[in-house]
Amino acid sequence: MGQPAAVRPANTELIALREDAGLSQQDLAEALSMLSDEKFDRPVEITKKTIGRWERGEVEWPQPFYRRLLAEYFGVAVDELGFRRPRPTETPRQRSSGETGELMAILSTPGEQDPQVAKDQADWKRVREQLGGSRRALAVLAEQLYPEYRVPGLENTGVIAHPSWLPPEPIPLHQVVLDRLEDTGEPAITGSERESELVRPLASPTHRYKRYSHAVRDLAPPRLFENRLCFRLLDVDWTRPSEQLRFGSMGFFDAIDTNEAVAHETALHHGRAGADGSYQLGRPSWRRLSFRKHIGDPFDLHRRPVMGAIGTLIIRGGESPSMVLHQRDGASVAGGGRMLHLLPAGIFQPSSVLPDSIANDFSIWRNIQRECAEELLGHAEYDGTGRPINYDSEPFFMLDEAYANGTLRAYLLGLSQDAATLAADILTVVIVVPNVYDQIFGHLVDSNPEGYIPARTVPFERNTISNLRERALMSPGLATAAHRAWQFRSLLLGAGASAPRGQG
Structure with a gap:
């Protein structure tokens, strides 16, 4: 049986920046494409789908130029955009039965919510x-x-x-x-x-x-x-x-x-x-x-x-x-x-x-x-x-x-x-x-x-x-x-x- 897909959290910081600016995903895509073309003389094709993937967390760490565009457009630092650099993959090692049990418990309840929050x-x-x-x-x-x-x-x-x-x-x-x-x-x-x-x-x-x-x-x-x-x-x-x-x-x-x-x-x-x-x-x-x-x-x-x-x-x-x-x-x-x-x-x-x-x-x-x-x-x-x-x-x-x-x-x-x-x-x-x-x-x-x-x-x-x-x-x-x-x-x-x- 395959491993359950990791649940990636939404990029709430990027969503908030866009919404606070009164923009739809399509608006932001067009604005970034225009900024890239006019200021950096670098035509790019950023679409509503691109913005959606960033906001849903499907793309955790966009290309450096895209991060620069976003920071330039919103007037914030790159580390305020909500993206998270992926952690290096761990080298597999032998785990004890206790460790394996804890890992399986985590995998069996992905994204379990805190009872108080729920x-x-x-x-x-x-x-x-x-x-x-x-x-x-x-x-x-x-x-x-x-x-x-x-x-x-x-x-x-x-x-x-x-x-x-x-x-x-x-x-x-x-x-x-x-x-x-x-x-x-x-x-x-x-x-x-x-x-x-x-x-x-x-x-x-x-x-x-x-x-x-x-x-x-x-x-x-x-x-x-x-x-x-x-x-x-x-x-x-x-x-x-x-x-x-x-x-x-x-x-x-x-x-x-x-x-x-x-x-x-x-x-x-x-x-x-x-x-x-x-x-x-x-x-x-x-x-x-x-x-x-x-x-x-x-x-x-x-x-x-x-x-x-x-x-x-x-x-x-x-x-x-x-x-x-x-x-x-x-x-x-x-x-x-x-x-x-x-x-x-x-x-x-x-x-x-x-x-x-x-x-x-x-x-x-x-x-x-x-x-x-x-x-x-x-x-x-x-x-x-x-x-x-x-x-x-x-x-x-x-x-x-x-x-x-x-x-x-x-x-x-x-x-x-x-x-x-x-x-x-x-x-x-x-x-x-x-x-x-x-x-x-x-x-x-x-x-x-x-x-x-x-x-x-x-x-x-x-x-x-x-x-x-x-x-x-x-x-x-x-x-x-x-x-x-x-x-x-x-x-x-x-x-x-x-x-x-x-x-x-």
């Missing part, structure tokens, strides 16, 4: 699963921790909002002014503080995971989980004629390290097993919520990294208005599973890491277009790893044309937060005249990588919205958007076409 990780995964199945209930509970930020008419929906985040009425999207800062500085809170220790499981008997996102990656990875470049929300001020929404840059995992960690803490300390074994929530209390206390004011956007997710309520206008909703699969996404959501919805991020794309995609309207193409029409995901989007192609051209001639109108409803995760939603509504809606969205997909589309058209009426809310099916973002859209339905459904639009 238990801690199992407990963490259990709470993580409970969090996934109780997100709305946890948001409703956490909402009560912030009485000053509860929104009239949205009580017990899990929504909180600073009064200044909700404008007096919906703002036409072409009037919304965005500003992007290149250098925003580091936030005071990253999620690696002592206050978050209890929600980061043990990685070894002596060390906890440094980042919550790394624990998710290793212990409970969803199907969609990459550390992509995102726009970081820095300021909201509707009173200014310019720079109403200000952004910087961050990685997707930066948000996971705070948002999902604070929600995990809430589930950990408020959940308990009922007499029938079911998961039940206690009364809201700040006691033992050390990380949430450490975060403090959830609307202090400089204290922690806040990623804006753009959620859009699409309404087919006409005499019987209707809308499309989305049910996410909790196994597919890192946050927000098992609830009805806005469709489309997606992180505010560029379609590519190339500089031209970052500039062109810094637009709420462009983000809405991409998410429509992906989530409603089944296009491949514009995940930041490919080439810039050609917005003169379909369906982007058709959407732009409808937006320009007024048969499609877009408004910003305001911003809110999910009280459990403290994640921010940038809420918009798009109203499309029936014949144009049918032309653009006449062939909706039944599902996408994030879940099912449960209905093609849901009536946009008071009874439908009230019923979904009473059945506790709406995510906080959907609850806010539906409430605001219904509140201003006369403005939204009665408005006619106006002057050609710019891009908000």
